[in-house]
Amino acid sequence: MRIVKILMFSIGTLLAAALVIAVALGINGWNTLHGRQAHAIPALRIAPHDSSIARGRHLAEVQCVACHGSNARLPLSGGDHNLLEGSPLGVVHGSNLTPGGVLAQYSDGELSRAIREGVNREGRAMLVMPSGDLHGLSDHDLAALIAYMRSQPAVSREVPRLNLTPMAYLLLGLRVAETSVQHPIEQPVPHPTEDMTAAYGDYLATLLGCRACHGKALDGRDREPFTPEGPDLLKLASAHDLGTFARAVRGGRAMSDGHEMAPQMMPWPVFARLSDTEIGALYTLLQSRARR
Numbered sequence: 001m002r003i004v005k006i007l008m009f010s011i012g013t014l015l016a017a018a019l020v021i022a023v024a025l026g027i028n029g030w031n032t033l034h035g036r037q038a039h040a041i042p043a044l045r046i047a048p049h050d051s052s053i054a055r056g057r058h059l060a061e062v063q064c065v066a067c068h069g070s071n072a073r074l075p076l077s078g079g080d081h082n083l084l085e086g087s088p089l090g091v092v093h094g095s096n097l098t099p100g101g102v103l104a105q106y107s108d109g110e111l112s113r114a115i116r117e118g119v120n121r122e123g124r125a126m127l128v129m130p131s132g133d134l135h136g137l138s139d140h141d142l143a144a145l146i147a148y149m150r151s152q153p154a155v156s157r158e159v160p161r162l163n164l165t166p167m168a169y170l171l172l173g174l175r176v177a178e179t180s181v182q183h184p185i186e187q188p189v190p191h192p193t194e195d196m197t198a199a200y201g202d203y204l205a206t207l208l209g210c211r212a213c214h215g216k217a218l219d220g221r222d223r224e225p226f227t228p229e230g231p232d233l234l235k236l237a238s239a240h241d242l243g244t245f246a247r248a249v250r251g252g253r254a255m256s257d258g259h260e261m262a263p264q265m266m267p268w269p270v271f272a273r274l275s276d277t278e279i280g281a282l283y284t285l286l287q288s289r290a291r292r
Ligand code: HEC
Pocket: 059, 060, 063, 064, 065, 066, 067, 068, 083, 092, 093, 094, 095, 097, 102, 111, 114, 115, 120, 121, 125, 126, 127, 128, 129, 130, 134, 145, 162
């Protein structure tokens, strides 16, 4: 009998300890998300002009639409889907970024901080917003995006508010899930020359999120957690020509065996809008890395 009592007591103590740890981690996760970030609001006033609006529109239609557009189309009137769908983590939607949505409350400096540093207007760390990919966005492209966003029609459309489960806060507390927060940007970020070079390809591969799924070095390793498993692009690009690469990225036909790729896995319907120069730059990057 005594041994049973000791056993019950030990199990009880262990369960209580686990509960205390889980609650502490959850609180830590809550603070990670809802604690105020010390990032200053950059001093920035964007004077829009026609050419930058066109560039901004293009960037928005190959990047932001995936989460902030209805049906992955412009304008950026808010995403249709819960971006955490299929996970036990809760609800987060891409915001309505037209003058009829949250955009109206944002200053240009606050937009800069949200896009490149992952901190929203209230100073809260954001989730799922890919500020890691956008951290290197040039000042020129940032201004173009802001000019475009402000030029959109005002669409009044409500998207559901952020609502996370205790499990999400636990994972944030454990640092298994990360927020979007990046280092503050304090220096000017120069714009790369837009040509078919590896340097421009490198800029685009980060901006377009290729590395999140295909790995930091695009070789299929060192990928971000919770993303579709993209294959090794260096090996594929060294075995296939530019036309085959373009058909894969813009048309959804795999280079390897020509099968049609699912847009939920490889978001090619959005990349279908990439220009020949952009496709060429990405291909040059892969070729130059494959040769090393
Ligand atoms: C992978 C999905 C995804 C992509 C791609 C994306 N965003 Fe976001 N974005 C989000 C989510 C989700 C939020 C809200 C996050 C939160 O509240 O924690 C957000 C929030 C924002 C906010 C703050 C809005 C608010 O509700 O306060 C801005 C500004 C923003 N995004 C701009 C952009 C721009 C510009 C691009 C393209 C260059 C972009 N986003 C691409 C998912 C995305």
